[in-house]
Amino acid sequence: MAQKLTLKKIAQELKVSISTVSKALRDSHEISVETRTKIQEYAKQYNFKPNNIALSLKNQKTKKIGVIIPEIVHHFFATVISGVERVANEKGYQVIICLSGESFDKEVVNMDMLANGSIDGFVMSLSKETMERQDFHHLREVTNQGMPIVMFDRVADDIACDKIIIDDVEAANKATDFLLRKNRRNLGLISTPDYVNVGRLRTQGFKEALMKRGYEIDESAILKVEDIENCGDKIKDFLMTGNYDGLLAVNELFAVTASKALQGMGRKVPDDVAIVAFTDGMLSKYASPTLTTIGQKGEEMGGLAAAKLIQKLESDHQEDETYETVIVKTSLIERESTP
Amino acid sequence: MAQKLTLKKIAQELKVSISTVSKALRDSHEISVETRTKIQEYAKQYNFKPNNIALSLKNQKTKKIGVIIPEIVHHFFATVISGVERVANEKGYQVIICLSGESFDKEVVNMDMLANGSIDGFVMSLSKETMERQDFHHLREVTNQGMPIVMFDRVADDIACDKIIIDDVEAANKATDFLLRKNRRNLGLISTPDYVNVGRLRTQGFKEALMKRGYEIDESAILKVEDIENCGDKIKDFLMTGNYDGLLAVNELFAVTASKALQGMGRKVPDDVAIVAFTDGMLSKYASPTLTTIGQKGEEMGGLAAAKLIQKLESDHQEDETYETVIVKTSLIERESTP
């Protein structure tokens, strides 16, 4: 139950001054070898470690980065965190995670809390509510204080900060084209409402691919699902009314739900209907049939975001007012849901 | 780009002393209403928030709890974090997350870093390597300093701290019994090596259920899978050699892998082989057929762990040397993989 050791206690114990201890522990040549080793040994024996809080206060940096994401139970976000954490740890940083739960208010509160000295910078992805409201005052407040933000996936275009995204339009384009090349002509899209920018962009890419080949856009072939909870019925209805031979889904949950619904209706995947999904997670790998997906490279995005942020933090101070948007290449991972 | 506001700056600006500002902002009656409102308005206008680091240093508490888990991409751990986060935020705490990546060394390093003032207490689940080595000196070091730990799921029996677990033996027992009641007699178990305590305990429960009914234990009907990466072949071999009509798997990944392997071999689930899995995650809900599972209640465990830890932190100081082990009730969630 020995309370935490401090410089002061070591100093008292060894009858020297605090600064002598401090210097000795940092191996300063100002201190005689004798006292130096004496102090170092004592510190080692009792396992002294300097107090992070004190260091943070003194150095005006915490060596922590704050991550704010909507949900952690989404595999994509979990992989991002994993990447952030890996890179951060490599560079001596720690990661504080806060969840917005897709709520604007919680996002604001959490950012405020973290911004008051707890961290040096943010890596974040916006909540749905924030996207919907287009209210970014909390982000501005933070950047105005000179605290850097790196956004990923769900970004706000008009906030001055670094961004890590995938080219959703291009990826959806590629995926749609892939289906067309497999001679599927009656394509359906299962997407989210337009205020979710990834949904909007992927929808755009889907349309562009069709137009490029001179196909008509049938808006009824595009389903926009609001909440993930009970998307089952909506998707089933959608599949009943259209006679699709190819489907693009903006996430694997929609895709596997659709796949099961189709099989329940007696249709074969991929023979009758081919399916491509965004988000290469657990479900895609283990669904029956396994799903062809657009890999989103969450780990990589997280790693890039962390690297970018730390670079900004350690580049000698502000005035580096240039912001970059990194576009992570996606790749199509072919599995059983396409022929 | 207005740098972060401090008491000192407000004091200078308003030509009063720092302590006057401090008191005014805490609505002290020592300060005249006039100056009080003046200061408060100024603070509000420029959005002053006290610096957390300074508060932490002063109060000797950070209002942060550290969570160390093996991996965040495992759905179970993600749900636990979700629970920790929810309860922590409700009580004004924040959550710092570190991943051990199943590595002993990383677990030690991360704990050391966090223990030096960054947090007030730990919620954690041990890495596989730590379980294997049975080396818990880093945990002892922390508890010796008077910092509380709450462990969950993968716990070390001989560390004095609160624990949140499920009764793995009982749960496996129940699941096995469930299969037996469905008239399955030739049961197989897909587990992990014994040093993973959940694997060991679930194996024990499996055996007990069989013995209770007077069945022989056939050790060859128990597969112990080391790593999750390429478990496919091992599981397939296992299923080929034994002619099982019922399977218990210690996680949903093993279960869905087995399910797919069986279907690939032309056997029907659940008609030919019934399957029950631990860990009720995404895969169980979306696999084909959907899996009957033992729900592990990660969210609940996380919530309980956080509540317990915070209670300990806020109960007036140490000497509350009683530790509790909470056993969270599991429930069997019947889905399509059992008749």
Next chain:
DNA sequence: TTGTACGCGTTATCAG
């Protein structure tokens, strides 16, 4: 070679 003093931002205590 060692020690003193100061500052990081805050609050609490005590003096004016």
Next chain:
DNA sequence: CTGATAACGCGTACAA
């Protein structure tokens, strides 16, 4: 009613 001072733990410029 207001302000100066000390303290939390550390590092460092400067003094002895």
